[in-house]
Amino acid sequence: MSLPPLFRPGRFLGAGETGRICLLGAPLDVTASYRPGSRFAPGAIREASNSLEEYSLALDRELGELAYGDLGDLELAPGEVGRSLAAIEAAVGTLTEEGRLPFLLGGEHLVTLPAVRAVHRHHADLVVLHLDAHADLREEYGGETLSHATVLRRVAELLGTGRVHHFGIRSATRSEAAFAREHTHPFRPVAELGAVARDLAGQPCYLTVDIDVLDPAYAPGTGTPEPGGISSAALLEAFAGLAGINLAGLDLVEVLPASDPSGRTAVLAAKILREAILLFG
Ligand code: MN
């Protein structure tokens, strides 16, 4: 059968069924403290991606030059945190075992914990690069130890001291800042991402990007907007500094399409993903 080129809005720009990089939606949306809605992010980001070019002028690469897949979304039972986290961990574990590079589309930031657990089983010396407005290092939040506000604390406990690097943090409690000084690393500006990545010299890295690392002017569609962030241009420039790192997995979380009628947050999320696919594909 020979058909003219087809437009597939249900799949990320230029994606096939599979490839080394595999996009996977993880629409977990259960612990939001301010406003929910991140479960609708994967669909909105895919739809927005089709407004972009497949060619990156900054990287001089094109999506058509590499094979990568969009697997669709995990079916996560609403309200079932434990089962949802287990499903994410199983899926990321399978992809990692197959030598694929999982790119998760959240969902809320808690998706990072099962993803890191799965990747860490295959890479004992895993390092996490964390871009966020918030430290997410609380011991518990509203009585819950598993939350978008505690996720990096659980990740740091899992990986051990000095394994998490934070960028763009501009909101934390005093005890989160103390925990970072003792167990992770000082909060750095996003502009230092490339320099830190180069110092890792081939160590496996997991990159987690909370969209609220950007200023709400650039990414208003998020659950806990925090003023004082960087521009989209600054983020994309810092991202390009990651070229050559040994990436073991990535996620992009906390996009809330309903909080941004302009749709610019989803387009920005799609562009960040496109650049990541072209950088690491
Ligand atoms: Mn955040």
Ligand code: MN
């Ligand atoms: Mn976060």
